[in-house]
Amino acid sequence: MAMDFQGRVAIVTGAGGGLGRLHALALARRGAKVVVNDLGGAVDGSGGSATAAQQVVDEIRAAGGEAIANAASVTDFEAVQAMVKQAITAWGRVDILVNNAGILRDKSFAKMDMADFRLVVDVHLMGAANCCKAVWPYMQEQNYGRIVMTTSSTGLYGNFGQANYGAAKLAQVGLMQTLAIEGAKHNIRVNALAPTAATRMTAGLLPEPVLEALKPEAVVPAMLVLAHESAPTRTIVCAGAGGFEAAHITMTEGIYLGMGETVPEELAARLAEVTASEGQQVPASGAVQGQVEVGKAMKAHGH
Numbered sequence: 001m002a003m004d005f006q007g008r009v010a011i012v013t014g015a016g017g018g019l020g021r022l023h024a025l026a027l028a029r030r031g032a033k034v035v036v037n038d039l040g041g042a043v044d045g046s047g048g049s050a051t052a053a054q055q056v057v058d059e060i061r062a063a064g065g066e067a068i069a070n071a072a073s074v075t076d077f078e079a080v081q082a083m084v085k086q087a088i089t090a091w092g093r094v095d096i097l098v099n100n101a102g103i104l105r106d107k108s109f110a111k112m113d114m115a116d117f118r119l120v121v122d123v124h125l126m127g128a129a130n131c132c133k134a135v136w137p138y139m140q141e142q143n144y145g146r147i148v149m150t151t152s153s154t155g156l157y158g159n160f161g162q163a164n165y166g167a168a169k170l171a172q173v174g175l176m177q178t179l180a181i182e183g184a185k186h187n188i189r190v191n192a193l194a195p196t197a198a199t200r201m202t203a204g205l206l207p208e209p210v211l212e213a214l215k216p217e218a219v220v221p222a223m224l225v226l227a228h229e230s231a232p233t234r235t236i237v238c239a240g241a242g243g244f245e246a247a248h249i250t251m252t253e254g255i256y257l258g259m260g261e262t263v264p265e266e267l268a269a270r271l272a273e274v275t276a277s278e279g280q281q282v283p284a285s286g287a288v289q290g291q292v293e294v295g296k297a298m299k300a301h302g303h
């Protein structure tokens, strides 16, 4: 059966180009009404123009779809709230939010300016938080919502020169974890997408045949799955070049050492047992860590 978005209203941020544009086009092609948001700035976040978003809206309309443009910066909470109002006024609901807007300010940490660190966190983390906060009451009220964060392999695993970006990208996973838990009773599902794609963001970084393989179109199916009615929740899906993987934040079984003077030495000696992956789990919530630890202590004390 075709994956249908008929009757759904979606907001895609940073949809004036790159992956966001393709996300918006795909959602519209499958029946969603789309708010195409984009500040229209350069890859480092400087400048801005409303035409980027408008051009994508024109493309959607030319193909028979419904869309409206919005040029808010996701960093501006009032402007983001106005964007959500725009969707509500036009179509009466907001079903899907794809947090895709992003910038880069790459430099090794030694050379990185703290202003560039703060700006990258502001766009990726606060931008996503602003958009989530603005749609949240409507999604709660509707008892329906699908939110897709855009994380990155840099956030999950690190990359040279991207300390600011990596921190901001993994922060979106942190936001996902709790929003998925809080949203569950209102049928709000929250997931994260870690794309790999040849866009202006990765221009000049990779050789031509690799860029050819990394067509951004290959990422879109993962977004559609995470934004659909049938979406999972609290899932991190990686996508690029037609490959799909998942990233898990696991907790190992570990050991019990109790408390005592020599615990530092014992822990150092048995660290390989602590980090060993056999028997690891993906905790259902943060509370599980404490439960596991208290459980070990109780068992050691014969309870």
Ligand SMILES: NC(=O)c1ccc[n+]([C@@H]2O[C@H](COP(=O)([O-])OP(=O)(O)OC[C@H]3O[C@@H](n4cnc5c(N)ncnc54)[C@H](O)[C@@H]3O)[C@@H](O)[C@H]2O)c1
Binding pocket: 013, 014, 015, 016, 017, 018, 019, 020, 037, 038, 039, 040, 041, 042, 043, 045, 052, 072, 073, 074, 075, 099, 100, 101, 102, 103, 123, 127, 150, 151, 152, 153, 194, 195, 196, 197, 198, 199, 200, 201, 202
């Ligand atoms: N391309 C990749 O390999 C890759 C890898 C991992 C993550 N990502 C993430 O995917 C997303 C899309 O990136 P892309 O590769 O398509 O790059 P891109 O630069 O083409 O797209 C980002 C878009 O966000 C917009 N934007 C920037 N700041 C904004 C703001 N404050 N408010 C609204 N819009 C804003 C830009 O104008 C741009 O159109 C980003 O979040 C990026 O970090 C991309």
